[in-house]
Amino acid sequence: MVTAVQNDRLTQVGPDTSMGRMLREYWYPVLLSEELAPACDPMPLRLLGEDLVAFRDSAGRVGILPEYCPHRTASLTLAKVEENGLRCLYHGWVLDVQGRVIEVPNEPEDSTRKLRVAPTGYQVREVAGMIWVYMGEHSERKSAPPFPAYAWTSMPKDRVMRMKAITRSNYLQNVEGVIDSVHTNFLHSTALRPAANAMATTMSADALVRPSLDKHPKLRLQDTSYGFRYGAIRKPITDPDKNQYVRTTLWIAPNTVTFPASAGEGFMQIFVPIDEETTIFWSLRYSFTRSYSVEETENYAKWAGLARDGDLLDEAYRVRRTKANRWMQDRAAMRRGDSFSGIKGVNTEDMAMAESMGAVARRHLENLGPTDLAVVHMRRLMLQSLDRYEQGGKPVGMAEPVAYDCLRADDRVIPLNTPWQTVGAFAGEPVTGEGPSGAMDELEPTS
Ligand code: FES
Ligand SMILES: [Fe+2]
Structure with missing residues (x-):
């Protein structure tokens, strides 16, 4: 019999749980490609207990980022999709598909703040008409496991x-x-x-x-x-x-x-x-x-x-x-x-x-x-x-x-x-x- 404690260990999926962290070690399909059409609005997405935003930039690349802007945490599901990324409505920061801050228009030109913000995006692949994500760690800090390239x-x-x-x-x-x-x-x-x-x-x-x-x-x-x-x-x-x-x-x-x-x-x-x-x-x-x-x-x-x-x-x-x-x-x-x-x-x-x-x-x-x-x-x-x-x-x-x-x-x-x-x-x-x-x-x- 599975005890109540074992049941919790097996079924919890959030980022603060052991199983949630282990489940993040694998690639998953999360959207159909057609759900993120070119130039579509950013899409709210929730996976493994975390609120996210998915978007496609003008070059067709897909980004999956935590929902909340790294500046002062406004929701990026309200943001504008622009040529190179997502522009937050609140103070205009732009994040690219890897979650790197590439514009901080509210700051003085010599500000180095954008260099100090770690990228927040997850690794994404578009394969077989589906968008797949690896949420083990943010993209530049850890390499992803092999992609599960099933025959189909x-x-x-x-x-x-x-x-x-x-x-x-x-x-x-x-x-x-x-x-x-x-x-x-x-x-x-x-x-x-x-x-x-x-x-x-x-x-x-x-x-x-x-x-x-x-x-x-x-x-x-x-x-x-x-x-x-x-x-x-x-x-x-x-x-x-x-x-x-x-x-x-x-x-x-x-x-x-x-x-x-x-x-x-x-x-x-x-x-x-x-x-x-x-x-x-x-x-x-x-x-x-x-x-x-x-x-x-x-x-x-x-x-x-x-x-x-x-x-x-x-x-x-x-x-x-x-x-x-x-x-x-x-x-x-x-x-x-x-x-x-x-x-x-x-x-x-x-x-x-x-x-x-x-x-x-x-x-x-x-x-x-x-x-x-x-x-x-x-x-x-x-x-x-x-x-x-x-x-x-x-x-x-x-x-x-x-x-x-x-x-x-x-x-x-x-x-x-x-x-x-x-x-x-x-x-x-x-x-x-x-x-x-x-x-x-x-x-x-x-x-
Ligand atoms: S909260 Fe997003 S730019 Fe300020
Ligand atoms: Fe069945």
């Missing part, structure tokens, strides 16, 4: 569906949802379809069609350079005494998960903390082989619950289906048998479960079993990482180079005597090695 980040734009939602719960319970294989058999049971011939030994043609009716997956874990991966092992419909159906899922520390998609495609979800009680939910769907049409992308976003229309998301990407309106649960559809959850959108179902726990889940009330093993292992690695980080060590996933572009989740039916680790393994990745096996006495966090 170098794909043509129309091969990647980029969807985001602002959801009202702590990042960790959202991450836990994606490394919880068994919930798909229940929460998403309306969308999933079992079929004996869904696949033979290759990845499923349709991510929602599975060759199994088994609702009791065994989880097996393997620690890796980036975090860990697990195999959820189910009995297949065909030849269950000879074969096993393995679905692998990768936890990429601290808040990213990739899980099996249809053949030739991938799914990734990233949960970026805005503050303790609010999270940016990124959903990426990408194809290694083909482009998606605009219509296909729009239809998928509606199906997932990630479209900015109707009763799903508002203009600012905030989820409209919330606790305040009981997630607009359709009890009549449930009674008719048309919907297991009564909640529209597969990802809305996930976000509803996370929000329904309370903004920060009360983990000390839980009773865990073997199908919660991946959730427990993730918490354990995060707590161990935090202990190490507080002693000056490297956070989880940062100790050795990671082949980000090779990471794949996969699902296959394989013979019972073939190691599950062969599913989705890439060249150079060990296919042996096993983490905790799911025995109850291995379920406890050790920090």
Whole structure:
């Protein structure tokens, strides 16, 4: 069981907390490029409990700075975007995209004050149609960790569906949802379809069609350079005494998960903390082989619950289906048998479960079993990482180079005597090695 103290350590994200400082050691996508159009107004942004301003200068460069002007702390969200930076309304100081003060028009010409103000900007990269930030330290004082160049980040734009939602719960319970294989058999049971011939030994043609009716997956874990991966092992419909159906899922520390998609495609979800009680939910769907049409992308976003229309998301990407309106649960559809959850959108179902726990889940009330093993292992690695980080060590996933572009989740039916680790393994990745096996006495966090 996670104690109340451990729960706080896991879920706090602010700059004055240990976990908040550790979470700042990673790169995160925070905006779609199109949200910061050329010459647009500065945009208020909040990340990891800190108020920020994002803007694009006339050369197209993006800056992300603390919201409050380094002179006398007026909000820079009110500032004017000018050729080389952001001009504060109060006394006209200009800050460039790195947060360097480049004009102090209110001071005498010989003033050296601007030289004494340390730059306040965070490191920013614009990759794959998204704006990414590293908030570990201000840009000129520390080098950033390697950029997580996942395969989809170098794909043509129309091969990647980029969807985001602002959801009202702590990042960790959202991450836990994606490394919880068994919930798909229940929460998403309306969308999933079992079929004996869904696949033979290759990845499923349709991510929602599975060759199994088994609702009791065994989880097996393997620690890796980036975090860990697990195999959820189910009995297949065909030849269950000879074969096993393995679905692998990768936890990429601290808040990213990739899980099996249809053949030739991938799914990734990233949960970026805005503050303790609010999270940016990124959903990426990408194809290694083909482009998606605009219509296909729009239809998928509606199906997932990630479209900015109707009763799903508002203009600012905030989820409209919330606790305040009981997630607009359709009890009549449930009674008719048309919907297991009564909640529209597969990802809305996930976000509803996370929000329904309370903004920060009360983990000390839980009773865990073997199908919660991946959730427990993730918490354990995060707590161990935090202990190490507080002693000056490297956070989880940062100790050795990671082949980000090779990471794949996969699902296959394989013979019972073939190691599950062969599913989705890439060249150079060990296919042996096993983490905790799911025995109850291995379920406890050790920090
Ligand atoms: S507070 Fe911004 S220039 Fe004075
Ligand atoms: Fe889910």
